[in-house]
Each structure stands twice: as C-alpha cells, then as structure tokens.
Amino acid sequence: MVRAPCCEKIGLKKGPWSPEEDHVLVSYILKNGHANWRALPKLAGLLRCGKSCRLRWTNYLRPDIKRGNFTKEEEETIFTLHEMLGNRWSAIAARLPGRTDNEIKNVWHTHLKKKLKNYQTSQDSNRHSINNVQKSSDKSNFNTIDQQTGNVTSLGCAPVSPQHSSSELSTVTDSSAVTDSTNNNTVIIKQEKMESLEYFPQIDESFWSEELSVNNNANMQSELIHHGVATNELVQFQLPSSPMAAAANDYEDVNAYTSRFDDGMDFWYNLYIRAGELPDLPEFV
DNA sequence: AACCCCATCAACCGCCATTCC
DNA sequence: TGGAATGGCGGTTGATGGGGT
Numbered sequence: 001m002v003r004a005p006c007c008e009k010i011g012l013k014k015g016p017w018s019p020e021e022d023h024v025l026v027s028y029i030l031k032n033g034h035a036n037w038r039a040l041p042k043l044a045g046l047l048r049c050g051k052s053c054r055l056r057w058t059n060y061l062r063p064d065i066k067r068g069n070f071t072k073e074e075e076e077t078i079f080t081l082h083e084m085l086g087n088r089w090s091a092i093a094a095r096l097p098g099r100t101d102n103e104i105k106n107v108w109h110t111h112l113k114k115k116l117k118n119y120q121t122s123q124d125s126n127r128h129s130i131n132n133v134q135k136s137s138d139k140s141n142f143n144t145i146d147q148q149t150g151n152v153t154s155l156g157c158a159p160v161s162p163q164h165s166s167s168e169l170s171t172v173t174d175s176s177a178v179t180d181s182t183n184n185n186t187v188i189i190k191q192e193k194m195e196s197l198e199y200f201p202q203i204d205e206s207f208w209s210e211e212l213s214v215n216n217n218a219n220m221q222s223e224l225i226h227h228g229v230a231t232n233e234l235v236q237f238q239l240p241s242s243p244m245a246a247a248a249n250d251y252e253d254v255n256a257y258t259s260r261f262d263d264g265m266d267f268w269y270n271l272y273i274r275a276g277e278l279p280d281l282p283e284f285v
Numbered sequence: 286a287a288c289c290c291c292a293t294c295a296a297c298c299g300c301c302a303t304t305c306c
Numbered sequence: 307t308g309g310a311a312t313g314g315c316g317g318t319t320g321a322t323g324g325g326g327t
Contacts, residue, residue: 015295110294
C-alpha cells in the first residue's frame, strides 16, 4: 500500500508556525478537541495538514508541556530509561511528565549522548586502572556504599574512596560505584567486567534460566547476603551473558531492571536489583 | 564587519501499527 | 476479511542564532 504524504497537497503550508496559526489551532482544539487530525485543519481554517497540526500540538502547544532546561533528575531518568529502552523516545517521554518524545530525542542527541560518551571513556580508563589493581591482588572488587557515612566498602578488597552522583556522569573519573539519586535509600554497586568474570566464574546461560525460574530470586538474594549486601541497597552486576535481557521482564515486578551497553568489543548486561524490595527475604537475612 | 562553523530544536518524512469500513 | 484511513513513532533535515576568527 503506497500512500502519498499528507502534506503533498498544493496550497498547504509547511515550515515554522506563526503565532496566528498557533492561536487558531489552540482555540479550535480547546473548543472542539482533536478527534480527527485529518479533518481538523480544514475545520479550523488552517492551511496545514493534519499531521503538522498534530505535531505542533503534541510537541509545542499542549497546555501540559513543561518548558525550560532539563533538570539533572530528568537527565538521570533519561539515561536510565535509555539504557533500559533504547531509542524508544515515546516510552521514555511517557515517564517524564511534561516532556515530549521530540524534546527528549533532541536533548539526547545534543547533550546526553556526549555525556554518556565521556562517562564511558572514563569507565574505560577506570577499568584499566582496576585491572592494574587486580594484578596485585587476588581479591574481588565488589563494592558497596554506606548511604549514611558515604564510605565505600569493597567486599573482599580494600576500601575505596567515596563515589560520585550519577548526575556527574560527564565528570566522573572514578566510577566503580555510582549512587542512584532516584531513590535516597538505594545504592548501586558496580562490578567491573573483569571482576564479574572472577566473581561469577561459572555463570552461563543455564545458570540464569535456573535462577529466573526460582521464585523470589532466592539464589540471587542469597548471593547478595552472602557477600554482605544490605537489603536496602540497589546493586548492579555486569554479566557477560545475554540471558540478562530475558531477565528484564522477570525482575520488573520486584523493582529491578537490566540494561545493556557496548564496550566496543561486545555487549554487556547490567542487572539492577532493589534488594530491599525483593519479596520473601527473611530466610536469607 | 563579514564570514564560517557548530549547536540547537522545531518540523518534516517515511514507515509501521492500529482502526475503520 | 482486506484495503484504506489514520495515528504514532523514530530518524533526519534545515532554519536560526551564537561564538570564534
């Protein structure tokens, strides 16, 4: 089915909207709604196609549109959601009240992508430095942050310095752990790639399918407890296997999610679990 | 002052999914 | 049931303005 673009009709205006056109469109929609975008411009007396009217309304004229720069919290949300959802701008916008998919897409391409690149670059250098540390120590580098004191405890490794807020993504240079400002009571523990290989040397796809079939994430939780992770912490693993992608939905109901990133060589999956909100924990505490 | 480069963002394009008839 | 109409989405474009030379 091939259909001509809706704006190809001769005489329909394109390009930037004038204040007069905006006024006509807003007045019409507030009075009559927008049940049929195709018919709307003709009924409203606009020389625009319906698609153009819809975009103008949804991206600019809607009364609930939030104007102004994105806050750090909003940027963090976009980072997080983009990790989870990819370029699904409308899905991301749905979780940012007052922001449009177009706006988020623009800010991603103009600001956030650069920040992410800087962050990943800093991670690469950090990973390199951690690798050097590993060569001088057999101990794992699995870190936690005490939310009260700000101290970082490295499980099986010497303590490291306090870490940075994720709002500082563009400037972080030591990012083996990142706090999560979306929840004041949670902490992300970041396990670097080579450490995860050492820490979970036996993990493969069968391990994860078994894990996910176990109700209440028992094995995962026991692993957390075994390694001293408090139940009110948010933990992050990096694991080199694709089953994490399938895990995303399974963990959704227990306040966890996965994300994927490309380190330039292959794909990795992060698993975030809000440990304190996992159900049926007592037997592991 | 003139020109160039780059960042920004509103708007458009093309495709896909859903709804309608 | 199938084709047409419509809405919605993500990618891309291009006008604009600001800063640098």
